[in-house]
Amino acid sequence: MRQYRIFADYHQFYLWDxxxxxxxxxxxxxxxxxRRIKAAPFVVVIQPERDMDVPVQLDLCDAPPDEPLDGWDHVAEASLELPSGQLEIHECTGGSVDIIPLPPGTYRVRACFGRLGTLSEDGLEGDDHYRLLLWPAPFAPVALLKQYAGEQAG
Structure with a gap:
């Protein structure tokens, strides 16, 4: 488990090769x-509710997680190809947050969004938090596992 505070300028940050x-x-x-997630070749975009520093937890798994989704407001998945075997977490307008060595291959990214309804009226403060799970898996289309019923981010 890795913990980060990521500046989600423009309501986004990236996982890429x-x-x-x-x-x-x-x-x-x-x-x-x-869906709050977008996939393109060698990149997955995560779209948090706030465009401020947000807490993000990353868990590397060996297999698909079988945890219940009850504790999350929104959950989506996308595939990410990592031919170099180097996962980079990168801010939208900032720089690299971390580079993690992994076996080269295709991975599935599950993005879990929690406490989205806690944002202040101006959208600058809140207790929203995010968890990313990554495991080796064949390529598959983006999937929405649980839709947040509140308003969408900016």
């Missing part, structure tokens, strides 16, 4: 925004 240095996608559909 450090060796390919991908471009972050700029074409967002309404579906991408609703």
């Amino acid at each position: 450090h060796g390919t240095s991908p471009e972050a996608p700029t074409d967002y559909s309404e579906e991408d925004t609703t």
Whole structure:
């Protein structure tokens, strides 16, 4: 388990393959925004509720997690190809947060969003928190496992 405080400027941060240095996608559909996750070649975009520093926990797993989703407001998954075997966590307008060596391959990223309804009226304060789980898995389309019923981020 790794803990971070990530600056989610523009309501996003990235998981990507450090060796390919991908471009972050700029074409967002309404579906991408609703799902709060977007996948492109060698990159997964996580879209937190706040565009401030947010607490993020990353767990590397050997297999798909079988934990219940009850404690989360929103849960979505996407695939991430890591041909270099170097997972980089990168801020939108900031820099690299961490580079984690992993066996090269394709991974599944589950993004869990918690306490989204705790944001202040101006959206600057809140107890929202995020957990990312990553495990080796064949490529699969983005999947929405649990939809948040509140308002969408910026």
